[in-house]
Amino acid sequence: MRRTNQIGALLAISSTIIWSGNFIVSRYAIHLAGPVSIAFFRWITATICLFPFAFQNLKAEWPIIKENKLYFFLMGLIGFAVYNTLIYTAGHYATAINMALFGSTVNPIVAAVLGAWLVNEKLQWKNITGIFLCIIGTLYLLTKGDIHNIVSLQFGKGDLWMIGAGICFGSYNVFVKKKPVGISNKGFLLCLFIIGAILLLPGALYEMNYVQPVIYDTHLLWVVLYIGIGNSTISYLIWNNAIQKIGAGKASLFLTLGPILSSFEAVLFLNEKVNQAQIISGIIIITGIVINTWPTKQPNG
Secondary structure, eight states: OOHHHHHHHHHHHHHHHHHHHHHHHHHGGGGTTTTHHHHHHHHHHHHHHHHHHHHHHHHHHHHHOOOOOHHHHHHHHIIIIHHHHHHHHHHTTTHHHHHHHHHHHHHHHHHHHHHHHHHHOOHHHHHHHHHHHHHHHHHHTTTOOOOGGGGTTOOHHHHHHHHHHHHHHHHHHHHHHGOOOOOOHHHHHHHHHHHHHHHHHHHHHIIIIOOOOOOHHHHHHHHIIIIIIIIIIHHHHHHHHHHHHHHHHHHGGEEEEEEEEHHHHHHHHHHOOOOHHHHHHHHHHHHHHHHHSSSOOOHHH
């Protein structure tokens, strides 16, 4: 059990590190293409990358997918088409740090509550304490270490989009545990990548022609490769394995590392300064994660 927790934690951290760059990319790409177009490019690229490795799985598991078509449709809609469109829409209105803050705060709460309700992931004292500390750490970062700033906090349009995105991804994390028996991880993801791309195609075509034309250049190419291969194909494979090992609630809590990682990435790529609030909030959040994921001793006998 202890080793399973350690492996699951390592997988969740790895995914979070890759995903944390998504918020910076979202801000960077707002002048290159609209949010629906970026989301479509992401999933069509992920589909192409995963297809050679997962087609046989998908073909063999197709009867199970057909039997559970509503489940796969809703997972592709909420966890892929809607979730990522909300993130890239938020990038037009919110800073990368705010996006990471709101996304990472809402997601573990939704995942923990739905996990306890729907997939019998019991909330013990350490889980509740860990979630509480992570929220405190996030609020500390949001208020820059001054609790009085919470009174003057204003939720902009981008913040609300990210709250919606957090709800979507928290729901996806829980229902991954409901994956039908007999479906491999690769077949599962390829099916959802395809569904996400198909659902986004009409909106992307409309957006490209009537809302925001796409700027096809090397900058867009690197963005699409990063979000299509790293943020999608690699990260989702790792992430779904993490959920299977430690559960949706525990895995989702690692996403609260997002604001800290995004802050340090902003230092590296945007030449921003690290402040005391970021350091202290990072310590609080990491403490919460350690408490929440610490293995529970099994009773003897």
